[in-house]
Amino acid sequence: MYPVDxxxxxxxxxxxxxxxxxxxxxxxxxxxxxxxxxxxxxDEFYRRLQEIEPADLFLQGRVDSLKKTHRDWLGKxxxxxxxxxxxxxMYAVGETHVNVxxxxxxxxxxxxxxxxxxxxxxxxVSNDREELxxxxxxxxxxxxxxxxxxxxxxxxxxxANELSRFLKxxxxxxxxxSNLADTEKP
Amino acid sequence: xxxxxxxxxxxxxxxxxADIEASAVVSTDGLMMxxxxxxxxDEDRVAAMSAAMLSLGQRSSQELAKGNLEQVLVKGEHGxxxxxxAGEEAVVTVLTSERAKLGLIFLDVKRAAExxxxxx
Numbered sequence: 001m002y003p004v005d006x007x008x009x010x011x012x013x014x015x016x017x018x019x020x021x022x023x024x025x026x027x028x029x030x031x032x033x034x035x036x037x038x039x040x041x042x043d044e045f046y047r048r049l050q051e052i053e054p055a056d057l058f059l060q061g062r063v064d065s066l067k068k069t070h071r072d073w074l075g076k077x078x079x080x081x082x083x084x085x086x087x088x089x090m091y092a093v094g095e096t097h098v099n100v101x102x103x104x105x106x107x108x109x110x111x112x113x114x115x116x117x118x119x120x121x122x123x124x125v126s127n128d129r130e131e132l133x134x135x136x137x138x139x140x141x142x143x144x145x146x147x148x149x150x151x152x153x154x155x156x157x158x159x160a161n162e163l164s165r166f167l168k169x170x171x172x173x174x175x176x177x178s179n180l181a182d183t184e185k186p
Numbered sequence: 187x188x189x190x191x192x193x194x195x196x197x198x199x200x201x202x203x204a205d206i207e208a209s210a211v212v213s214t215d216g217l218m219m220x221x222x223x224x225x226x227x228d229e230d231r232v233a234a235m236s237a238a239m240l241s242l243g244q245r246s247s248q249e250l251a252k253g254n255l256e257q258v259l260v261k262g263e264h265g266x267x268x269x270x271x272a273g274e275e276a277v278v279t280v281l282t283s284e285r286a287k288l289g290l291i292f293l294d295v296k297r298a299a300e301x302x303x304x305x306x
Contacts, residue, residue: 171245172238179216180234 009152010087017144018137019082026138028080030125035078037121042071045117049110058102077142090146094153098161104154111147115140191305192220199298205286206294207265210279211272211302212236219276219306236279240269257292270295272302 014020046067050056059066076086097107118139126132167177196209200222210221216234223229243258260267268280268291278299282291 169245170238171241173215173241175215176234176237176241179230180238183228183231183234 004091004153004156006084006087006091009091009149010084013087013145013148013152016148017141019141019145023138023141024080024082026080026134027078027142030135031078031080033125034121035075037124038071038074038078041114041117041121042067042074045070045114048113048117052109054103055106055109058100058106077139077146082142082145087149090149091153094150095157097150098154098157104151104158107147107150107154111143115143188305189220192302193222195298195301195305196220196222199280199294202294203282203286203291205283206280206291207283208281209298210236211306212277212279214241214271214275214277223281232279236269236277240271240277243269257295259288268292268295270299272299273306276302276306278302 046059046063050059050063073089076089094107119136122135122139123132126135163177166172167174172180192211196211199209200206208221208223208227210223210229210232211219212233213219214237216237218229218233221229221232223232239258239260240255244255247253247255255271257268257270259269263284265284266282266286266288268282268288270278272278278295280291280295282288
């Protein structure tokens with residue numbers, strides 16, 4: 001219904017997540033070292049997800065295709081490039097999650113589980129404690145950044161879908177809805 | 187010009203019965219076209235609410251197999267609110283006292299709506 005300002009969402013998500021150029025550069029720097037671990041990380045992530053019964057309901061019959069999508073995305077997480085294409089892609093993921101009726105809390109839960117699953121690999125590719133700390137902070141920043149975009153999209157898409165259903169049931173046009181809402185401006 | 191003519195129709199309508207307290211013509215997207223309302227009433231809100239009520243009434247009438255909507259009547263403690271279409275683009279809203287003889291008012295409002303259709 002309303003135009004999406006991806007640039008604004010990008011800026012806000014960067015501000016909250018702490019994703020800056022140095023952390024993006026660090027992600028790109030460790031990309032080659034972490035790459036050999038990512039297939040196993042994806043397998044372990046889905047193994048753990050399937051142990052959570054409410055989450056498993058959303059996975060049944062499509063684990064293989066979801067694993068492929070997830071593995072491709074993990075490659076982008078460590079690409080160091082978090083440009084408008086990346087933001088658009090994360091926004092689309094939020095919309096998809098609404099369309100498959102995935103509960104909102106599952107996104108944050110999955111990100112927490114992913115960090116948990118990634119951590120042993122991060123430890124293995126880090127040369128010392130200082131680098132490990134830097135790596136963990138950078139990965140946290142990218143995952144937080146991604147989660148914020150998905151949540152913003154989820155929220156906006158949920159509201160838009162709800163409004164569409166309301167308008168359909170009541171027969172109220174978007175113009176009339178807008179005029180009605182304008183009478184209650186603060 | 188059109189606004190003056192709409193006001194003239196509303197004025198005649200209000201004068202047709204002592205129980206008609208106020209009236210208005212609004213667009214189906216909820217914007218005021220002409221009104222003779224008490225100053226204390228928010229014109230924008232009356233317009234948007236009238237159009238919304240009529241829209242919901244139309245949908246309800248169809249959903250409950252009562253055909254096309256003719257009017258929406260709201261009875262409050264202090265009187266009635268009557269809303270009816272004036273063609274495809276406009277809605278006539280009339281406020282009456284609680285003593286109003288609705289049969290006569292329905293006829294007057296129908297006549298006014300027919301006159302409004304020719305203007306909008």
